[in-house]
Structure formats: structure tokens, C-alpha cells
Amino acid sequence: MKIITAHARLGCALLALLGFASPAAAERLKLVVSGASFRPFPVGAPAAVSSDGDVSTKALRELTQALHGGVELVRGLELLPPKSYVAPADEPWTKPNYKNWVNVGASGLIRLAASPQGDKLEVGCRFYDVVAQRELLYKTFTVPSASPDVGAHQCVDAVVKQLTGEEGILSSRVVYIKKTKGGKAVFMSDLFGGNIRRLTPADQLSLLPSWDPTGKFVMFTSYLKENPDLYRLNLQTEKLEWLSKKRGLNTGAAVSPDGKKIALTLSVDGNTEIYVMDWDGNNLKRLTDSWGQDVSATWSPDGKRIAFVSSRSGQPHIYLMNADGTNQRRLTFQGNYNQEPNWSPRPDGQIAFTARDEHLMYDIFLVHPDTGEITRLTQDEGQRNESPSFSPDGQHILFTSNRAPGKGRKLYIMDVDGRNQRRISKIGGDVETPRWGPRAGW
């Protein structure tokens, strides 16, 4: 139909052009082309080089590996197999032969070069559009010599920003709970398990960490003062604040997208209910009031609704309500044990949650907040696939799984449609309740 339309327009234009124009007048035709095919951006990413000659082979290898790993993880990019490259290995990183890259099917080319800067490493990042034959990006990143991978990830993020206008996700961080000798502690690391930092004492029990939208604060529940209270840690100043210390359980803090409100779970009257309060802890307001357990609040991207878990129907299911607590309704009706909802940050995003089936297998599902339609994302991969957490761009889901041989649950990542499930870090031990942090805040 579109072709017919195009041809019709073409016909009119041709009549004007061919028959009835004065010979001297040049004509311009108009064509409409539609129906593009969409695909990831195919890029070549040859090995990182040393621009100074003083960078160790190990650092260059780490840079290259991090570059490849990052490109493979980003949904909008496709890494062309390095074995298919026809460009010579010593091709100058500032003057690539575009034809060599077009011939192997590349549309873009990412080149990395490193040079030492004192005790740090300067990573140069160049991004070329090899079809248009022009350089689109040149940036340098100064990173610790021990962590060259950070430079590679920052480079890929810059490429994604240049390509799509959106911030990349590779430089974001995650927080999670890991068992320690004396209890459980909150840890923070980059997405790939590097730069690990313990945030709470190892000999205490800390639970359910979460982020604020700026990435500057981490909230968690801890028994630091005997009672399970809610704390807020400023990552820059390392100042710890007592956010909620009501009698009973103070947990499940979820900051609204505008950063002004905090939804949390309290059991001040003996039964767990969802409350909301201001960022500074004032104006506490109860949102739910049922005989069942109401826990695990998560905000919609527009901040107008809250999804939560309630056992008011007898078994835990996902429920929805307005941000002021009105219009509470049940969202899931399948299964008998649905928990840990996490709402996608995308405007049209769905809610990921964990469900346990009749065989006591835990898997990740998606539920549409308006239609209630459910999509299964994990199946037959280990017994426990739990705690989904959306990436800042809503394109990926971080979760824990015990599918790998060995003890404990590890961090995994998958596309939002359930594809490309892979382990992303080598973090040892048993990892629980990870939360993917925002891109800002480093």
C-alpha cells in the first residue's frame, strides 16, 4: 500500500518533470520510503592498543575483554566476531581503513588505546561510523590502573549515548546482600562484580537494599540497634541516617521516581502494612489496611501507582493501588506464591516478579499492570531464579539464580524478553536481593 502511494506521488511528480516543464527548469522529485528493518548496530571492536608503549599486555587484554563483554551486553549493539576482521592488527587506531570494516558487515568501529598517567591509566575511546566514513566520538577516561575495564565500560556507554541519545548502563552499579561470617551485609559493586565495597558491618544482619533515583543513597534494613530499622547511607559522605525506627519491622524502602516520597513496610501494629513518607521521614501515612501481609512496594515510572505484595486473598499475590492508597486491586491470579515485584522504569514497562510453582521452583515472570497478562522469563534453569531488578534503561533484568554448579545464588542478567540469560560477575558466595542502581551517582 505504501509502495502504491509512493508510486502515485511519483507519477504526479514525473508528469511535472517530464512533459510540462520548461527545458531549462530543473525538477526535484519527492519519494517516500518506509518500512525500515530494525537490528542491533553491528560494530567491530579490535584489540585495545597502547598509545604510549608502556601499558602492560595484561591491562590491554583486560581492556579488550571488557570492551567485548560490554558490547555483547548492550542490547542495541552487536559485536562482530573478532575472527572475522580483515583489518590488519597494526591498523592505526586513529585512521582505520573503513572499507575493511564495511566488508565484514560493520556499521561502526570502536577503538581503544591506553597510556599510563602516573598511577592511573588514560583510556582513549574512538567511535567511527564506517559506512559514512567519519569519526563520531573521541573521549578519554582516566581510570585506576588496576581497573582498566572501567575505562572500556565507560567507552561503551559513551558510544551508546552517541548512538541512541540514552545513557549507557555499563557504568551503573548494583547493591546486594551477601552472607558474611557473622551475618549478612550490604555490598556494592559495578555491574560485572568489580570494585566491590561492603557498606554495612559484616557481623550484623542487613537486608533488602535499594537505591534512590540519584544513585547517591542506598537504603537498607539492618539490626544495627537490635530492632530491624531502616537506614539510609550517603555514599559520598558515608553518613548513615536512621530513616525509620518504629516498633517491629521497618523495611522495603522504595523511593518514588521524583525522589520526594519513600514507600516502606512497617509492622508497628503487629501486621505488616505499606506506608509512605516524605524523603526526610516526615508525614508518615498508612496506605494499606488488610488482615494479610502487605509488603514489597515498587513505584510505577510516573509515580502515580504502587505495586505491592499482599496475602489478603490467602496467598501472596501482586496488587496495585494509587500512590495515595486508593483503588487497591489484585493484579495476579495465577500461581499461589507471587512476590518481589519490581516495576520497569520505562513508561510502557511491565512488572517483574518471582513466582513459586507447585514443584517449589522459583522463576521470574512479567505481568502487565493494565491487562494482567503474564509472561514467563525463566524456566528449567536451576531451582531458584529470584529477585528481579530492572536496569536503568528498562532493557535488562538483573536476578539471582542457583543454576550454576556450586553453592549459592549468583548474579545473572537477561534481556527484558528473557533472552540472553548469562552470569555477569564472578562474585562468590550466596547473593540475595540485588538492586540495579541508576546510571548517575558515581
Add this chain to the structure above:
Amino acid sequence: MSSSLRPKIPRSLWRLLIVSAVLHVLVFASVAVAGMFRDVTPAPPVKYIPTKLVKLGKKQPKHLLPKVDRQPPPPPKPDVKVAKAAPEAPKTTSTPKPAVPSALERAKEETRVTSALDRLKKIGKTDPVGDPDGVEDGEVSDAAKAIIGQKYITEIYKCMKSHYTIEGIDPSKVRNREATVYVRVQPNGQLYGEKILRSSGLPAFDRAVERSIKRCGKVSPPPAEIRNLDGLEIVFQP
């Protein structure tokens, strides 16, 4: 013996048969008489709606319009005095022009039309598409030009369409966007000089469009019939 074996027909049946025969004779006779006196006037003529094939669009200058060969009107009857018969015809002193051409002019016109028709017939029979090798000052009709031009533009369209790929962008991001690009066609068919006339507002989409044009690269050299082609404005929609 024979009379005894023949089945007896009842008298009432005989009467019925006779009446039937008489009626048949009457019917045939009436049809024959009606045929003799039937109305022989022809059926009223079918009314046709007169139609005319016209070209749509702006009226062309007279010198560009094709010359129409008109059939000469029938010769005037010598005894017809229309002018005199007209009751209110204005009287003029000047000599009125003859309403019909003279016999000599009619003869010339007929000869001209006949010879032109003969030529056309001859061309139609022997060389419907003209000299296969072409002639130096030959000309192509507008329709033929349009077909050639359309074929060429379709080639460009197909090339663009087959290379039109948007990479690395979520389809929801480019929904309802479009980019208009100006593309020039070199005499050898190379597409070049493209520039964004109207951006989509998303640089990544604009660049994807530019890459698609680059990938298309080259088409056939433009035919002489559309040498006036200055360039193409291509609107890319997702």
C-alpha cells in the same frame, strides 16, 4: 373383428377434441393476421451520453497542444438560404465570410488528412516504436518519458528500500518521526551530496538514514529523458 378390438372413444371426448382443434386453428389464424398488419416503425434510438476524453491538469498553451485534424464539413446545398430565412438577422454592408471552406480548400484539407492518416497507418504497420537505432533528432512522447522516468525512480526507490535499516535504536523511539534527505544523482548513477533537509529530531535516526543512502550507493545512470532531474527529496519514515 377390427371394430370389436378398437377401443371405443366416448362421444364427449370427440366433442372436446373437435373444439380444441377449432381453437388451435383460430389462434394460428389470428397470429398470421397480426403478423401481416404489425407496426414496422423502428424502435426509438438508444440515447447515448456523449463523452470526451480530456487531460486533467492545467490548460496548455495552444502551441503545445496537438494539432487536431477536423473532418471537413459537408458541402453546402445550393438551394439552402438560411441567412435569408432568418427572421431577425442583422443586415450588414460588408460581405459576409463563407460559412464553409471553398471546394478547393476542402479538397486540399482532405488530401492532407488522407496522406497523414496513410503515413500513420504505414508507421503503425511497419515501425511501431520508431527506428530501432534511434535517430538524431528523434523525440520521445510524454507518456514514454513518464514510463522511462518512473522505471528509473522505481529503481532508486527499490535500492533505498532494500538498504533502509535502522540500527541500534528501539523502534518505539522513532515512531512518528521522519527525516527528509536531499539526494543528488550523478551522471554515472552515483548517489551523492545527501544532506538532511528536515531532521527527524533524533540524530541517531538521521545517521541511520544517511547510512542507508550510502549503502545504496549507485544506481543506473539516469536516462536522457529525465536529464532535468535536479535531485531527489526522500522522506524516510520508520
